[in-house]
Amino acid sequence: xxxxSLIAEEVLEIMRRPARHCWTLDExxxxxxxxxxxxxxxxxxxxxxxxxRSGTVVRVPLGDGRAHYEVASEHHDHxxxxxxxxxxxxxxxxxxDLASRVRAWSGFLVSGHxxxxxxxxxxxxxxxxxxxxxxxxxxxxxxGKNGR
Amino acid sequence: xxxxSLIAEEVLEIMRRPARHCWTLDExxxxxxxxxxxxxxxxxxxxxxxxxRSGTVVRVPLGDGRAHYEVASEHHDHxxxxxxxxxxxxxxxxxxDLASRVRAWSGFLVSGHxxxxxxxxxxxxxxxxxxxxxxxxxxxxxxGKNGR
DNA sequence: ATATATGCAAACGCTTTGCATAGAG
DNA sequence: CTCTATGCAAAGCGTTTGCATATAT
Numbered sequence: 001x002x003x004x005s006l007i008a009e010e011v012l013e014i015m016r017r018p019a020r021h022c023w024t025l026d027e028x029x030x031x032x033x034x035x036x037x038x039x040x041x042x043x044x045x046x047x048x049x050x051x052x053r054s055g056t057v058v059r060v061p062l063g064d065g066r067a068h069y070e071v072a073s074e075h076h077d078h079x080x081x082x083x084x085x086x087x088x089x090x091x092x093x094x095x096x097d098l099a100s101r102v103r104a105w106s107g108f109l110v111s112g113h114x115x116x117x118x119x120x121x122x123x124x125x126x127x128x129x130x131x132x133x134x135x136x137x138x139x140x141x142x143x144g145k146n147g148r
Numbered sequence: 149x150x151x152x153s154l155i156a157e158e159v160l161e162i163m164r165r166p167a168r169h170c171w172t173l174d175e176x177x178x179x180x181x182x183x184x185x186x187x188x189x190x191x192x193x194x195x196x197x198x199x200x201r202s203g204t205v206v207r208v209p210l211g212d213g214r215a216h217y218e219v220a221s222e223h224h225d226h227x228x229x230x231x232x233x234x235x236x237x238x239x240x241x242x243x244x245d246l247a248s249r250v251r252a253w254s255g256f257l258v259s260g261h262x263x264x265x266x267x268x269x270x271x272x273x274x275x276x277x278x279x280x281x282x283x284x285x286x287x288x289x290x291x292g293k294n295g296r
Numbered sequence: 297a298t299a300t301a302t303g304c305a306a307a308c309g310c311t312t313t314g315c316a317t318a319g320a321g
Numbered sequence: 322c323t324c325t326a327t328g329c330a331a332a333g334c335g336t337t338t339g340c341a342t343a344t345a346t
Contacts, residue, residue: 063208079256081256082259082260088256098265107270108267110227110265113266116262117246117256117258119256119260121255121256122255125257
């Protein structure tokens, strides 16, 4: 298992930190830049592509128009706050037992899934009761100008 | 409830047909073109935007890099076949009871969700047993050149 | 006349690729 | 010398916007 390029190694190191569980190419690029490496975005792209090809990381489509990646061994689903845009991981055991039901119904063999729950996170719910707007970043999850 | 533009009306009419349950802008544009109207893509975009703003249709992010839309009243989840790319709707009642659990765990108020199950559809599973490759369109759901 | 709808063309954001160079074995 | 990694620049793709014209009220 050849540990590809330097950038790929660093990317993987970053993605294994518990600080965050899910990255866009841009976020990876920013982190790399902060640590001294200042790679070209395309190099980050290629590094992540390699990691994806080898099955080390997986692409998670969160519906905001950008590609997000997470370490393959840590799959989970996502809670996305439509008020502040924060994202929290969610253990995905619930979805697992769905697979057998779906197969029985339709003959469809489920091998993977993506569940994104949107709503209001605890912090924003609290904020709404007070008058504070701390941390407010977006009015809705897709209200950005590029809501692909 | 002003029935916006002609294009918007046609779009809505198309989207209410049972033939399909989920459209990209391109697919809508193609259908419109087939019926004689040959609108500019941007007009389709604006029409769908209007329908989305009024809550008539919703955008569903299926993770293939394009925006998909469906009629708001017919929300369901999606089975995407990684072999042929076909998509089937899935009643989403299962996800509903998740909301209360999530709220209890994390304080997150779930107001919406998107569940995409990927795997092999019944037809492709059958094909794999025989030798036929009828209907095979893609090797994986994201193997296209633009896998955003 | 005012407002809305449409086409056309161009900008945009993010991803992806082509080509040339640099560096490792 | 060959192979891989990298940077740089540009192409691509789908989406979005600006502007001018057309259509309706």
